[in-house]
Amino acid sequence: MGDRQNLKxxxxxxxxxxxxxxxxxxxxxxxxxxxxxxxxEGANGEEALKIVEEFKPDILLxxxxxxxxxGLDIIARVKRISSQTKIIxxxxxxxATYVLKSLRQGVSGYLNKDNVAxxxxxxxxxxxxxxxYLGQATSEYLALAAKEPKKKPIESLLNERELDVLRLVxxxxxxxxxxxxxxxxxxxxxxxxNSILKKLNLHRTSDLIKYSFxxxxxxx
Numbered sequence: 001m002g003d004r005q006n007l008k009x010x011x012x013x014x015x016x017x018x019x020x021x022x023x024x025x026x027x028x029x030x031x032x033x034x035x036x037x038x039x040x041e042g043a044n045g046e047e048a049l050k051i052v053e054e055f056k057p058d059i060l061l062x063x064x065x066x067x068x069x070x071g072l073d074i075i076a077r078v079k080r081i082s083s084q085t086k087i088i089x090x091x092x093x094x095x096a097t098y099v100l101k102s103l104r105q106g107v108s109g110y111l112n113k114d115n116v117a118x119x120x121x122x123x124x125x126x127x128x129x130x131x132x133y134l135g136q137a138t139s140e141y142l143a144l145a146a147k148e149p150k151k152k153p154i155e156s157l158l159n160e161r162e163l164d165v166l167r168l169v170x171x172x173x174x175x176x177x178x179x180x181x182x183x184x185x186x187x188x189x190x191x192x193x194n195s196i197l198k199k200l201n202l203h204r205t206s207d208l209i210k211y212s213f214x215x216x217x218x219x220x
Contacts, residue, residue, distance in 0.1 A: 010037035011128060014057040016048040017041075017090065018066040022113065026061060026090070029120050036124065045069025049077055056082045059127060062107075064091040064098060065171070072098070072167070073181045075105040086127050090116055094141045097167070097217050103132070112137040157199050165192040169205060170212040 013036055015023045023041050030036045040051045044066045052060065060078060064071040071089060078085060088109035089102050099110055108127040111119055112135050119135050126133040134142075158166065161182070168178045175193070179186045193205070202208060211217075 010035055011059060011124070012037050012039040012055065012057045013059045013061060013124075014039055014048070014051050014055060015041040015061045016043070016045070016051070016066070016071070017061075017063040018043045019063075022063075022090075022116075026116065026120065029117060033121065043067070045071065045074040048074055049081065052078050052081045052085060057085055059108075059124065060085050060087045061090050062087055064089060064093050069181060070171070072101055072105075073164075075102065075107060079106060088123055088127060088133070090120075094138050095216055096142060097163075099134070099138055099142065101163070101167075107132075109133040109135075110138050111135040158196060162192055162196050162199075165189060166196055166208060166212060166217070169193065170209050170217075 013030065015026050015038060017023050017026075020043075027038050027041075030038055039055045039057055042048050042051050046068050048060065048062065048069075048071075051057070062071040062075075062078075071091070075087060078087060086108040087106070088111060089098075089107055090111045090113060091098070092113050094112055102110055109123045109132065111123055111133075115135050115137055119133075123133040123135070164182060165178060168181065173181070175186045175189045178184075178189045182189065184192075193208075196208065197203060200208070200211060202211060
């Protein structure tokens, strides 16, 4: 009976990452701490939504770049399905575009995969106690970015939808795939893309990808 009571009290965690070795590493860390219970795992955003619907986990550990649906594209939907589920992003991406987009959508933590073994328990403890946790690598990058010579921020040129389209273009998504992810028609997606090209004074999709990388907007 005591074991069953302890299990009920455990913080229930779902792990979403398309690399099984990452999921195994996280589970290995958590296995030594009975206050946490891994209730489910998945390999992409579609599986994440099904898992959140079924298990309503306390915490969702979520990667960004995954097949089908990426992490940034499901945060709002996760919140609608299970408003009590707190999200910690676990990713290789550290650029401000990803961090700020995640925070604006209400995630509770942001970790770099290189540091997950050392920082995961700190992040979980902080999030359980109602705090937002930014990993050391993320904090250091944001601090360095803040010291760089100021350029006109991309956020002042593009609106939220256009920023999403730019990110998805750089990730190699087709107009049809972007339309499905964003719940828009392919024609509307193309209109957004044309608007971005005009605002940035560019001409082709390849120019958008090059611009994104050269201006450190994306690090796909």
